[in-house]
Amino acid sequence: MLSTKNFDGIEPFEHKIWLSSPTMHGGELQYMEEAYRTNWMSTVGKNINEVERLAAEKVGCRYAVALSAGTAALHLAVKLAGERLYGMARPFEGTLKGHRVFCSDMTFDATVNPAAYEDGEAVFIDTERDTWNMDPAALEKAFALYPDTRLIIVAHLYGTPGKIDEIRSIAGAHRALIIEDAAESLGASYKGRQTGTFGDYSAISFNGNKIITGSAGGMFLTDSREDADKVRKWSTQSREDAPWYQHEEIGYNYRMSNVIAGVVRGQFPHLEEHIAQKKAIYERYRDGLSDLPVTMNPYDAQNSEPNFWLSCLLIDREAMCREVRGEKEFLYQPEAGRSCPDEILEALAHFNAEGRPIWKPMHCQPVYRSNAFVTRQGNGRARSNAYIDEGTTPDVGMDIFRRGLCLPSDNKMTPAEQDRIIEIIHRCFA
Numbered sequence: 001m002l003s004t005k006n007f008d009g010i011e012p013f014e015h016k017i018w019l020s021s022p023t024m025h026g027g028e029l030q031y032m033e034e035a036y037r038t039n040w041m042s043t044v045g046k047n048i049n050e051v052e053r054l055a056a057e058k059v060g061c062r063y064a065v066a067l068s069a070g071t072a073a074l075h076l077a078v079k080l081a082g083e084r085l086y087g088m089a090r091p092f093e094g095t096l097k098g099h100r101v102f103c104s105d106m107t108f109d110a111t112v113n114p115a116a117y118e119d120g121e122a123v124f125i126d127t128e129r130d131t132w133n134m135d136p137a138a139l140e141k142a143f144a145l146y147p148d149t150r151l152i153i154v155a156h157l158y159g160t161p162g163k164i165d166e167i168r169s170i171a172g173a174h175r176a177l178i179i180e181d182a183a184e185s186l187g188a189s190y191k192g193r194q195t196g197t198f199g200d201y202s203a204i205s206f207n208g209n210k211i212i213t214g215s216a217g218g219m220f221l222t223d224s225r226e227d228a229d230k231v232r233k234w235s236t237q238s239r240e241d242a243p244w245y246q247h248e249e250i251g252y253n254y255r256m257s258n259v260i261a262g263v264v265r266g267q268f269p270h271l272e273e274h275i276a277q278k279k280a281i282y283e284r285y286r287d288g289l290s291d292l293p294v295t296m297n298p299y300d301a302q303n304s305e306p307n308f309w310l311s312c313l314l315i316d317r318e319a320m321c322r323e324v325r326g327e328k329e330f331l332y333q334p335e336a337g338r339s340c341p342d343e344i345l346e347a348l349a350h351f352n353a354e355g356r357p358i359w360k361p362m363h364c365q366p367v368y369r370s371n372a373f374v375t376r377q378g379n380g381r382a383r384s385n386a387y388i389d390e391g392t393t394p395d396v397g398m399d400i401f402r403r404g405l406c407l408p409s410d411n412k413m414t415p416a417e418q419d420r421i422i423e424i425i426h427r428c429f430a
């Protein structure tokens with residue numbers, strides 16, 4: 001450990017405290033076993049039908065199509081949107097070829113990669129400070145810069161709903177479609193409505209670290225029967241209704257397995273319980289860290305109820321020690337009374353607890369280095385290519401990345417274990 005802070009008297013955790021790991025309850029095994037016993041071991045079966053019903057019912061949409069991953073759901077959503085906006089592409093071309101897509105910037109790369117799969121050009125929209133999601137003011141700016149854009153992909157980071165009304169109204173004014181990435185926010189609501197119902201197409205994920213899991217898996221959500229049917233067909237290799245394998249379109253092997261669906265089916269009854277545990281974790285951090293120069297990841301308590309998937313903290317500017325980050329490494333200078341994300345993450349790791357940096361904004365990812373980036377001031381690219389050091393806060397997303405971190409948020413963590421983590425963080429600021 002690089003830090004010179006005093007951690008005397010703190011014991012390492014015997015079992016690792018994870019950021020967010022699967023929490024099983026027993027029912028999962030029963031449904032998996034049933035799939036095995038009845039030999040429905042492929043991509044058809046009762047578990048699949050049931051999880052589609054459960055998801056549509058929980059979220060409040062008409063149709064849910066179970067797929068192999070949330071990324072697959074986002075890909076097919078993007079493909080559908082492209083077809084609807086620009087017509088059927090030539091057979092071996094992406095449906096978004098030659099078109100821009102406005103995308104959340106501070107998110108996991110699976111939100112935005114599907115635009116690239118369909119040959120679209122992502123334009124990244126900066127983040128706002130109230131919920132750490134897409135900034136409507138920056139989105140408005142982006143439409144001023146690129147008025148012919150017709151597609152928006154927006155995520156709800158860490159389970160916190162973004163400024164949905166504002167974004168929907170801007171999209172409406174520009175006749176743009178919305179793809180909602182609710183992968184991290186299953187069970188979160190905005191003005192009484194569940195996330196996953198606000199996009200023209202929406203996606204959720206059952207990846208291993210999400211609020212409920214199938215070990216893998218995801219779903220495409222929509223109110224359109226025609227679109228649901230199309231996604232189901234694409235996800236099963238675009239087989240036509242014919243005696244032999246007949247194909248009129250390019251297909252994908254994206255359907256969920258009935259075994260995976262058994263895990264998801266066993267998890268669904270525990271969604272609300274997981275959310276309650278995550279909320280208690282968030283509140284315990286908020287209270288336990290209230291005497292430090294930090295704030296928690298914010299949300300709009302008036303209009304939204306997050307699922308509290310990950311608890312994060314943001315260090316006050318004045319309380320940051322000097323830290324520089326390159327592409328793959330960092331360096332900081334320990335300082336009394338101050339700290340920085342990597343000092344805290346190193347301390348947590350030393351005691352066998354897993355935190356993580358804030359998702360690094362997409363406009364700073366080497367793979368997207370040539371894509372446009374728009375802040376509420378306008379084109380953000382010129383300034384934000386700068387090397388990230390403690391003196392520069394080029395945009396909101398980069399500022400949160402620089403000063404923030406994700407805390408261990410596993411719902412199996414006990415209050416006593418969480419108190420130890422809170423103590424470690426206090427020592428970092430001593």
Ligand SMILES: *Cc1c(COP(=O)(O)O)cnc(C)c1O
Nearest residue numbers: 069070071108110111183205207
């Ligand atoms: C996990 C995640 C995805 C992708 O889901 P997978 O099921 O892992 O493919 C997409 N977007 C966000 C924001 C995610 O966190």
